Amino acid sequence: MLRTTRILPVFLLFLTPLITLAQATVSLNPSDEAPVIDKNIYGHFAEHLGRCIYDGLYVGEKSNIPNTEGVRNDIINALKDLKIPNLRWPGGCFADTYHWKDGVGPQSERPTIVNTWWGNVTEDNSFGTHNFLNLCEELGAEPYLAGNVGSGEVQELADWVQYVNFDGISPMSDWRKENGREKPWGVKYWGVGNEAWGCGGNMRVEYYADIYRKYATFMSDAGLEGGLYKIASGASNDDYHWTEVLMRDIPHNLLQGVALHHYSVIDWNAKGPSVGFSEDQYFKTMEQAWLMEELITKHVEIMDKYDPKGKVDLIVDEWGGWYDVMEDTNPGFLFQQNTMRDAMIAGMTLNIFHNHARRVKMANLAQVVNVLQAVILTEGEKMILTPTYHVMKMYNVHQDAQLIPIELNTPDFEFNGEKLPAVNASASKDAAGKVHISLVNIDSKKSNTVSVAVGALKLKDISATILTSKTLEDHNTFESPEKIQPEQFKKFKLKNGTLEVELPPFSVVVLEAN
The missing domain is CATH 3.20.20.80 (Glycosidases)
Known part of the structure; x- marks a missing residue:
């Protein structure tokens, strides 16, 4: 069952997960009336x-x-x-x-x-x-x-x-x-x-x-x-x-x-x-x-x-x-x-x-x-x-930066019969005109593909950074201080106004585009 909520700017979203690679969708809805994300957050x-x-x-x-x-x-x-x-x-x-x-x-x-x-x-x-x-x-x-x-x-x-x-x-x-x-x-x-x-x-x-x-x-x-x-x-x-x-x-x-x-x-x-x-x-x-x-x-x-x-x-x-x-x-x-x-x-x-x-x-x-x-x-x-x-x-x-309200549909992250939205997201446009999209996949086992409808923004020159690791318990130590650190991310493609992003389990991705 698909349940969709427009995020203007609030979101609450669910989609039944697939067995292997699940699919989430994000629509960006720029508005001149959207609030600015205060840096003090x-x-x-x-x-x-x-x-x-x-x-x-x-x-x-x-x-x-x-x-x-x-x-x-x-x-x-x-x-x-x-x-x-x-x-x-x-x-x-x-x-x-x-x-x-x-x-x-x-x-x-x-x-x-x-x-x-x-x-x-x-x-x-x-x-x-x-x-x-x-x-x-x-x-x-x-x-x-x-x-x-x-x-x-x-x-x-x-x-x-x-x-x-x-x-x-x-x-x-x-x-x-x-x-x-x-x-x-x-x-x-x-x-x-x-x-x-x-x-x-x-x-x-x-x-x-x-x-x-x-x-x-x-x-x-x-x-x-x-x-x-x-x-x-x-x-x-x-x-x-x-x-x-x-x-x-x-x-x-x-x-x-x-x-x-x-x-x-x-x-x-x-x-x-x-x-x-x-x-x-x-x-x-x-x-x-x-x-x-x-x-x-x-x-x-x-x-x-x-x-x-x-x-x-x-x-x-x-x-x-x-x-x-x-x-x-x-x-x-x-x-x-x-x-x-x-x-x-x-x-x-x-x-x-x-x-x-x-x-x-x-x-x-x-x-x-x-x-x-x-x-x-x-x-x-x-x-x-x-x-x-x-x-x-x-x-x-x-x-x-000015918030870009989004509409998000996401698979569930399921455990012992309970469910949570697997993917969450937000987006903004800064004073220089750059668009940033933040995506999080909290599912501990499954990757999630996210389709972001960006045609109205005519994005180009897209780059991305990811934070993830081999296990959820991974952490930096004084002996291994750089075990977890951001890396360049390339598992995305832009085609016909849709940005396809493949999120690994328990990962954070930030995309930037002009």
Whole structure:
């Protein structure tokens, strides 16, 4: 049975698979009214968690590892190549225990903090506001600061805004200058708390909505051109009531974005390994990744009810795969390997974000280094790029390009009587007129041929890149850092306005054409 849905820009699609080589079809439907894919969808997340900051990003200025103000140069260069548009810090759960004033001024005078959320390790606050914001400047990325609403006070957050943004005379701007920074950084993006329903205070949404209104009121624009962009702590997964109350009870002049968190987790009590997973665990992980489509659709429906003009954005500021930690590592550090399964999560999720570009304006992969679905892993002086890194780099051609709505029919990926769409896709056209088409085949066993109707676009000079490997569990290691990396792809042909692409099992392909 064939079920077809037009993707303008949402898609939901199924087709009964064939025994050997299955067939999918994609029609491109360019529209001048289609939204732009905001580059901030490609954001990242750096929490004080495990080895993300300390012994990850930050090794200190005295380290033998080449660094800039204590941040590893190899990581800086890798993130620049990734065209990272924004970086969220300092949490996560850590944000609502973090007091920013402890992390500025002479390092020798900074108090320590016990990270009660992640391993009960003692941190010395050597990485603080200046380090983070200077790193963002070096990367050319927008900083996204998550404010402490759980254990902090209104004045504390208001002071932070003034410290980093105010160019006039004030106690906070004077203090910033004393600490070595003459001009403010101009931080636009601010999270007003994090996961208020859980580690951010176990609040009821009605209570948090009032708390948000209070904090947001006292967060002055401090002369920042365009004003602050304030993001409410949003729902976990399918808590649609949470989104309903935020959109209903918070005046929209105080609210620019509503967050959503969703991880591809099989079972919070039995997440399964990051390497050595079963076919069943793979399929269930793909189910959770594909659930992002339904979650965004339903949360957006609620937002549309209260905000039909789309002035408030949906911000998916935590997403990715979450598994059991690697053996012989601190369970509070959330260190996991990154395999082709993670490449499937990344490719599928980014396609979903693209196709919801009307509302989804920012997203933050969790996390950037050594934690959860990291794009970079380190071990001493060594550094490796993960399959997720390679997918995000392949896909960054879509940043700030205009979405091309698509219509997609796909075979199913079947396992034990359950089904998922085997192929997912998105497309865009950039300012230079180049068209990019991203295709993902999540089927672990079957290749899928995709027929893309491109006649109306009159494409030529087509090239392609693929990320795939021999097994789903393949991953890069410090001994074999380039086992998985993008390669030139040639299994496609253009004939009579139709582009035929042969996708191997568990593969990601990005095509480019003029």
